[in-house]
Amino acid sequence: MKPFKSLVQAALFVTLAGCSSNPMTGRSQLTLVPEKSVIAQSVSAYKAELAPHAKKGKLNDDERVVRRVRAITDRLVAQAVRYRPDSASWAWEVNVIDDPKTLNAFCMPGGKMAIYTGLIDKLKATDDEIAQVMGHEIGHALANHGAEKMSVGMMSDILVSAIGGRYQQASQMAALVAWQLPNSRGAETEADRIGIELAARAGYDPDAAPRLWQKMKEASGEKGRFDLLSTHPASDTRMEELAALAPHMRPLYAEAAKNPATLPTRLAANVRDVTPGDGPASHAVAPAALRPLALVNPAYERFRGGEAVLECENCALSFSNRAGKLKTLDASGDWESLAREVLDVGYSQDIAWYYLGRAAEGQGLRDAARRYYQHAANLARHKETHCKGLFTDLCNGIRLPEQAETALARLGK
Ligand SMILES: [Zn+2]
Structure with missing residues (x-):
């Protein structure tokens, strides 16, 4: 052997x-x-x-x-x-x-x-x-x-x-x-x-x-x-x-x-260093605020339009693997990364929808936020919340449906 x-x-x-x-x-x-x-x-x-x-x-x-x-x-x-x-x-x-x-x-x-x-x-x-x-x-x-x-x-x-x-x-x-x-x-x-x-x-x-x-x-x-x-x-x-x-x-x-x-149209020399931030956006963005561009992600675009899709029912484990990261992103207000992480896992339960609500609200996408919070509240109220799992707390202390309902009240009709 x-x-x-x-x-x-x-x-x-x-x-x-x-x-x-x-x-x-x-x-x-x-x-x-x-x-x-x-x-x-x-x-x-x-x-x-x-x-x-x-x-x-x-x-x-x-x-x-x-x-x-x-x-x-x-x-x-x-x-x-x-x-x-x-x-x-x-x-x-x-x-x-x-x-x-x-x-x-x-x-x-x-x-x-x-x-x-x-x-x-x-x-x-x-x-x-x-x-x-x-x-x-x-x-x-x-x-x-x-x-x-x-x-x-x-x-x-x-x-x-x-x-x-x-x-x-x-x-x-x-x-x-x-x-x-x-x-x-x-x-x-x-x-x-x-x-x-x-x-x-x-x-x-x-x-x-x-x-x-x-x-x-x-x-x-x-x-x-x-x-x-x-x-x-x-x-x-x-x-x-x-x-x-x-x-x-x-x-x-x-x-x-x-x-x-x-757009640059000519090479000064064939071998050269290129300054980050070249291109159309560089004038609009202060150097300190420059963060690397992320690739366009159709799933993220759907999210911004209030049409996010989360379909994975068996993704509790991968979701719990990222629970700490999600909490940090939420606390630091990095809404784009928060949404991308949640979409990436695709976990279809209440807590994931709640985080999408947070990410949409944080970006001022009120209609989208309302839909995601509503979906989180419905799931938690009518099925069962997945925050209190048998072995883990996927929700980092977030209470559902309560917090989703508070958010809905905050956003108004
Ligand atoms: Zn190739």
């Missing part, structure tokens, strides 16, 4: 050492490797990737294309640092590889980007479409997918050595998992979501996102081995999800279009 024991130890090690929350979406992700070292490794990988092209005189050889690509990525990066202010210290860089046969683009951890002319030429890509590709690639970097990928590879190594040769099948499966991760739907969906939003804020049409993938799909007949399409299936699901996101992005796009003068 010795291999089993070490397998358990390995799994425990991985669990204890490697779970962190995704810097963009909050999703729990495996990171055995610090992002810093992934970035350091990417710098040399980037140099190695570009060197042969430079040698052949195929790097940035068309000034017009280079200027076009840099203008687009500069606007995207200016938005990226608003979501992850720490990425302002990255040495962002973009280069154009003159290779009309290859339909590809990438952004390595740390912001080292490249685009192949094949992508632009074969797709006859517009600026809006180039912005979607580069936004997607930047999304991978911001969401630290590189570290995640590497960690899964490491984990499979650990498991393989722990399991030993007798368990060949299991080890092959672990390796397969690592191999498949670059294409994992989770990471791809995250990058799609981040990309379309960065692009919209940078003034690029969100409807170009599904259009781009449609073009990719049409181009897929002639795909080469190193094409983006080999890791990025242009599936109907992807296009449908992007099309569903587009309406949520249009207000951001419209806002950016209103203030085109505030």
